[in-house]
Amino acid sequence: MTTINSDILKKYFNFLLSIFNFKLKEIKSYDYALYTKFLSSSVGIYFIYEFRDSIPQIQFTKLVSDELEQRPGLYTLKECYKEENFKLQSFYLDEIIQFKKGKEYNSCFKDVKTIEDAIKISAELIEQYAKDFVIGDKKSYDKMNVWFRNYVMLSSTTAKC
């Protein structure tokens, strides 16, 4: 089954390889999750699908080196953005869609019944909303960073201490 999931991913994400010159850097397939990294010369895409959550997470990062690193979460970002010059160059697909005033991300997956459905929808959402992030368009990343900074700093989600 884990191989099948890998094959499904390759099928629906082939456009990254054939059109946008990405390379499949890494694919880890388990019963419970599928983790895949795609790299182009300027962008890294990290596809994370932990099946129990039903919804894939897709992270787009403008690369500064050959390594695609995991973006830190909200708590860390809040600290980072306290520094005025901090510039984030890594965003999740749900954030990009929200920035572009698209559909609510979770709702796009509400009717999925299979892993394949979810992967297919993910690929469609990338094509629809995130092509500029796929090609590494600097303006898009910079605009997103400005919007995201405000969004993060205004977020009331904090740990209960």
Next chain:
Amino acid sequence: MAGNPILFSDPQGLDAGSAQFPNLPQNSDFGNPNEHNSGGTYNADGICSPTTSESQTPTEEVVIKPTPFVVPTNNATIDIPRDDAYRAFAKAWDRFNKDKANSSFSTMILQELSRFAYENANNLQITVSNITTRLYLSRAATNIKGEIVNNNEIRDASYGILADLLTMGAGNAPKAADKVLDIVENLADVAEGVGKGEEKTIVIGEGMYRVKPAAKSVGAKWYQAWSKNFPSGRLMTEVELNAAKARNARWLKSKIKKGYKIYDIGPKGTNITSPFYELERNIIEETGYPTTPLLGY
């Protein structure tokens, strides 16, 4: 309590030479699996002294590595080798699922767990005194060394076992099962060393791909859903999802109850898209339990 919840008409029947030890390596530390079924006595160190008939071959000594300890929640002494027992429970569950038609092994372990449940529900001392059962657990553990990845799997195996307890018609099973779960989790804690005065910590957050490295960095535990609970080739149904969430909730509440320090790495971004992390957040909110933000993940 209502009725006699779980019947053990002949606990000593486990000692009657009928037990089978499938897959036991013949050259295991415990010798031939059938040689000691007829009896023998064990001293406080778990050394088997052969009976008269066995003493004709006095060269064999069976060591079952007992490590008696006190379960923190109910002060009951469980006189079993804790790690071995846990592995045995997990293995029992695994075998039970793989081969229900030939489940003598798992049935026996289930009976033992059921007895724990019964003893707990009635505030009785919990013991595993049956020689064969002890030997059985140890032997089972011998068979599976290296197979158990971590105590999260063991814990999830215990959930599975408890689910079966509930279907065994035991009148007081739900309450008893809760107690068993406490025991099992305490056993897992002790097996990991957290019961020895070390700080008990867990990490929660959105996305296991973030939680796992964070937990490892601070030497904490994390919730790890057992992969066997995932349906093959499809996503979970609503019923399955609810059951999975209930397991997650139970785990977190149990840690809160035991006073664990909870590190929270938070959402992955500005939106929480994981129903499991959302659930964990809700529990934290409802209980007002303090968490410590863990940055860098």
